[in-house]
Amino acid sequence: MFSLATRAATRSIHFSQVKAVIPASSSLLSSIRAFSESSDKVSGHVKWFDVKKGFGFITPNDGGDDIFVHQTVINAEGFRSLADGEEVLFNVDVDHEGRKRAADVTGPDGGFVQGAPRRTFYSDEHDM
Structure with missing residues (x-):
């Protein structure tokens, strides 16, 4: 890549x-x-991911700074999101301002990510 x-x-x-x-x-x-x-892909776990805003951060397992992740780079079936604490593999890219960001985010086996639980996709006003 x-x-x-x-x-x-x-x-x-x-x-x-x-x-x-x-x-x-x-x-x-x-x-x-x-x-x-x-x-080589880097392994890490999701520190947090805001489903409504479509971004969050991944903490690399080998240490170092947290890496920004946007929903557009997530390998998912259907809705692209990440579950807090989920183990992932990813590449690290650098944006035009020199900041690191995740790319090609997959599950630990290289397949689809688990993603956030479905109920967090909607605000409380949509719950019945």
């Missing part, structure tokens, strides 16, 4: 998205494939 920096934000692009644009014979494609396969 690599990032394309724009003035507004950093967008992560997965290798599968790149190969559709670059011919298979391209040496750039080979370089991207090697980088993608060599980048």
Whole structure:
């Protein structure tokens, strides 16, 4: 995975998205494939995640600062959210201002995340 920096934000692009644009014979494609396969995911657990606002923080298991996570980078089936304390794997990207942020967030097995319990998706006024 690599990032394309724009003035507004950093967008992560997965290798599968790149190969559709670059011919298979391209040496750039080979370089991207090697980088993608060599980048290790970081393990951590969700410190907190605000379902209504769509963001939160992940604490890496190996220590260090908490990492910002936005719902757009979560690998989930359906509604993208994280449960507090949930174990996850993720890549670390740097945004245009030099701040670390999570990318390609998956469950501990590389699949979908567990996500927040369904009842927290709505405010109390929607409960019956």
